[in-house]
Amino acid sequence: MIAKIKTRVDFGGIVNYANDQKNKKKCATLLAHEGVCAISNKLIADSFCLQASIRLKVKSPVKHVSLAFSSQDINHFPDNEEGNALMVEIAKKWMEQMRIRNTQYIIARHHDTKHPHCHLVFNRIDNEGNLISDSNERIRNAKICRALTKEYGLYFAPKNSKARNKSRLRPHQLRKYNLRSSVLDARANSHSWNDFFSILKGLGIDMRFNHAENADKIRGISFCQDEYSTWLVLNLTVI
Numbered sequence: 001m002i003a004k005i006k007t008r009v010d011f012g013g014i015v016n017y018a019n020d021q022k023n024k025k026k027c028a029t030l031l032a033h034e035g036v037c038a039i040s041n042k043l044i045a046d047s048f049c050l051q052a053s054i055r056l057k058v059k060s061p062v063k064h065v066s067l068a069f070s071s072q073d074i075n076h077f078p079d080n081e082e083g084n085a086l087m088v089e090i091a092k093k094w095m096e097q098m099r100i101r102n103t104q105y106i107i108a109r110h111h112d113t114k115h116p117h118c119h120l121v122f123n124r125i126d127n128e129g130n131l132i133s134d135s136n137e138r139i140r141n142a143k144i145c146r147a148l149t150k151e152y153g154l155y156f157a158p159k160n161s162k163a164r165n166k167s168r169l170r171p172h173q174l175r176k177y178n179l180r181s182s183v184l185d186a187r188a189n190s191h192s193w194n195d196f197f198s199i200l201k202g203l204g205i206d207m208r209f210n211h212a213e214n215a216d217k218i219r220g221i222s223f224c225q226d227e228y229s230t231w232l233v234l235n236l237t238v239i
Contacts, residue, residue, distance in 0.1 A: 001070075001149045003065055003068075003141050005138075011048040012042075018108045026111065031084050031109050033106040036106060048062070051123055052124075055125045063100075063123075065120040076152070076154065091107050097148075103132060105121065183200070
């Protein structure tokens with residue numbers, strides 16, 4: 001289980017995306033909602049906007065979360081009432097543990113990929129006009145996803161393994177993933193910088209050191225293969 005969190009400005013666009021029931025490929029299903037008028041996407045967005053207007057100084061009141069499960073978990077989430085109920089249960093538990101409480105939200109399931117997934121949209125302005133904190137949300141999210149994956153007996157992808165489900169990646173993401181994997185493999189097989197340079201050269205990978213602004217300190221290394229590049233921070237004392 002993974003959760004990708006994004007902060008947005010506009011409720012209308014993201015509600016239309018999450019609950020796009022007209023798109024035959026997505027076949028979005030609204031599984032759960034709280035505090036919104038769910039007659040139409042426009043009324044859902046209007047409900048969000050009305051509450052967000054309590055704190056007009058908050059320019060990005062929208063949170064969009066994609067909750068995705070492995071294709072190997074498909075038996076846990078059949079396309080029926082039971083599978084939908086489990087997905088909602090996990091989504092709500094994720095929200096509670098992320099301290100996302102007392103606020104408006106919608107949960108919609110999509111059916112356009114092999115792996116089960118749903119989209120959560122919630123209002124950062126809660127029902128009492130308070131701003132829901134997103135401090136350290138990435139760290140908290142990773143920890144909670146691991147815990148829920150274990151709690152519900154879901155599939156654990158091998159850590160740092162090439163068995164990672166690449167079917168979720170878009171073409172440009174896959175190229176960057178493969179480049180990163182090649183760099184890490186080269187690093188693991190190097191006993192010196194010369195070894196590292198030689199292996200990279202053989203793979204057709206160029207590299208350059210990146211320095212902090214107005215300083216000579218190296219802050220990382222940039223790698224490039226053809227026109228595709230990725231950023232990777234290395235512990236320079238390892239090699």
